[in-house]
Amino acid sequence: MSVDAPSVLVIEDEPAQREVLIYNLEAEGYGVSHAEDGDEALVVVEEAQPDLIILDWMLPGVSGIEVCRRLKAGSQTRSIPIIMLTARGEETDRVRGLETGADDYVVKPYSVNELMARVRTQLRRVRPSTVGQRIEFANIVLDAETHRVTRGETEIKLGPTEFRLLATFLEKPGRVWSREQLLDRVWGRDIYVDTRTVDVHIGRLRKALCRDGGDDPIRTVRGAGYALG
Structure with a gap:
């Protein structure tokens, strides 16, 4: 799995169904976690933020x-797409x-x-950079397919880490990301990196984006982290 691959949480109590889902999701390149009941699911979502x-x-x-x-009522979890699986086929149940x-x-x-097609459709909405889409904010454009970034008419040269940082910011402009959240998203959960490393790469990203002038689009939120816009 690549560091910035989308993460999917499977909440399914039937072992055979769960294993089929995990196998196919991992084959698509996603990071997969799982829970077997509702109580465990709520804990895993809080920890993993899939x-x-x-x-x-x-x-x-x-x-x-x-x-x-509960997840759709929570401020930190309401934006996570949920695909519901059920044997209930009645229209009233679907509604x-x-x-x-x-x-x-x-x-x-x-x-x-x-189901995999529906997963891709939902991820395209929340993680466009992982499915080769072009995403924009203000005058910054990131093309995930060609791995190019422009600001206005100027092409911005970024290293792979700065590219992943910018993609993360662009997917949710205005959201404040803590250093720990950026480490998980950009470097990966299984890699130990000092949080100060985030500051170094944010500095490089800022320098690249502002090389030819223009306001710094990355906002430092004291005691919280960083945000785009």
Whole structure:
């Protein structure tokens, strides 16, 4: 898995179904974590902050529908896309799932290829740089497919770490990222890097973006971290 690959949390209590999902998601290059019941799911989401959640409706303990409701009510988790899996095919059940906040709804038994396509669709919305899309903010443009960045008419030369930092900022302009969150997203959870390293690379990114003049688009939030815009 590449450092900045999207992360997916699978919340499914049936072992066979869970393993199939994990296998296929990892084959697509995603980082995958899992939970087996609603209580565990809420803890894992808090710790892992995944980019997308695949959530089974019928779970022991806290139900899938209640997990969905709580996550969509939380300020830190409401923007995480949720694809709900269920054997319930009635229209009233689908409506209930969507009204609770689910972003998509897949009825069992489902086609794995179709589910993977729906995963890509949701990730395209929240992590456009990971699916080769062009993302913009103000006069900054990042083209993930060609790995090019421009500001106005000027092409900006960035190293791979600065490119991933900028992609992270561009995906959620205005969001304040702590140094620890940036380390997890850009360097990876399994790599030890001092938090001061983030400051060094932020400085390099700022220098590159402002090389030909213009305001510094990266905001330092004292005691919290950094944000774009």
